[in-house]
Amino acid sequence: MALRPEHRDRDEVELGVLSALADRAGEGMTVFELRAAVDADIDRLEPALADLKEAGLIEVEREDDRTVLYPADEVVIDPENPPDEEPSVLDIIRERFGL
Numbered sequence: 001m002a003l004r005p006e007h008r009d010r011d012e013v014e015l016g017v018l019s020a021l022a023d024r025a026g027e028g029m030t031v032f033e034l035r036a037a038v039d040a041d042i043d044r045l046e047p048a049l050a051d052l053k054e055a056g057l058i059e060v061e062r063e064d065d066r067t068v069l070y071p072a073d074e075v076v077i078d079p080e081n082p083p084d085e086e087p088s089v090l091d092i093i094r095e096r097f098g099l
Contacts, residue, residue: 021058
């Protein structure tokens with residue numbers, strides 16, 4: 001998954017959207033493509049997209065007659081500069097509970 005670890009604690013639909021977009025960061029995806037990739041109906045997908053847009057984690061561009069969504073740059077792991085290591089389960093628990 002090309003998604004940065006700090007963005008993996010979102011709800012199931014938002015995580016699915018971010019993961020799908022991160023995997024196709026260069027070309028982007030339409031809402032129709034996202035709906036198929038995430039396997040969520042439009043009633044669940046629409047609020048997730050709105051939340052991600054508000055959080056600045058996705059970008060929306062209009063290309064000709066279609067709308068294409070892209071992940072924000074800070075969402076995707078740069079393959080030439082990967083993070084040092086994945087956080088352990090213990091690190092994640094500590095961070096979540098402020099320990």
